[in-house]
Amino acid sequence: MSRISLVLRHPQLKALYNFWVAQCEGDQLPMAEDIEPADLRPWIGNMVVMDVIPDEDDEDADAYTYAYYSSGFASTFGDKAGRSLDDLPEEQRALIKAEYDHVRRDRIPTSRVYTADFPEGRQTWERLVLPFFDPDGDVVKLLVAAYRLDT
Numbered sequence: 001m002s003r004i005s006l007v008l009r010h011p012q013l014k015a016l017y018n019f020w021v022a023q024c025e026g027d028q029l030p031m032a033e034d035i036e037p038a039d040l041r042p043w044i045g046n047m048v049v050m051d052v053i054p055d056e057d058d059e060d061a062d063a064y065t066y067a068y069y070s071s072g073f074a075s076t077f078g079d080k081a082g083r084s085l086d087d088l089p090e091e092q093r094a095l096i097k098a099e100y101d102h103v104r105r106d107r108i109p110t111s112r113v114y115t116a117d118f119p120e121g122r123q124t125w126e127r128l129v130l131p132f133f134d135p136d137g138d139v140v141k142l143l144v145a146a147y148r149l150d151t
Helices: 011-022 037-046 071-077 090-106
Strands: 047-053 063-069 110-118 121-133 139-148
Touching: 011 037, 011 121, 011 139, 037 047, 037 071, 037 139, 047 090, 090 110, 090 121, 090 139
Parallel strands: none
Antiparallel strands: 047 063, 047 139, 110 121, 121 139
16 A cells, blocks of 8 residues: 555644554555454544445445444534434535545545534534455445544
C-alpha cells in the first residue's frame, strides 16, 4: 500500500491516523479482524464504526450501517447504532455517502474540516475516515472519528 499523508489539525486525529498507519506494515492492509477494541480506547468517545454493505450489481449503491456509535455522539445527535446512513436527512446523507464511497473505492483515508450550526451554536469540527479491510482486500468497515476544533 502506498503511503499517503494527511494534514490533520487535532492531536487525537493525528494519533489515530498514526495508529492506522502502523497497521500498514509493508504492503499489509489494516484488517478489521486484527483490531482489538481496547486499542481504540483513546478515541472511543469521538468515534463511529460503519459497516460497508456491498451492492453486488452497483458499487455506487453500497450501503453503510452504524455498527458502533459513541455515547458522546449519541448524547448530542441521538443514538444511530444499528441504523442505516439512509436514515439521515438527504443533504447530510449525500455528503457523507460521497465521502464514504470515496474512501471505499480509492481505499485510502480522508479528512475534512467543516463548520456547521449545532444546538449549542456554530462549531468547527475535523473528521477522519479510515478504511479497514477483509482478507480479500475489500473495505468492510470505516472508522470515523471527529473532534471539535474551536473549543
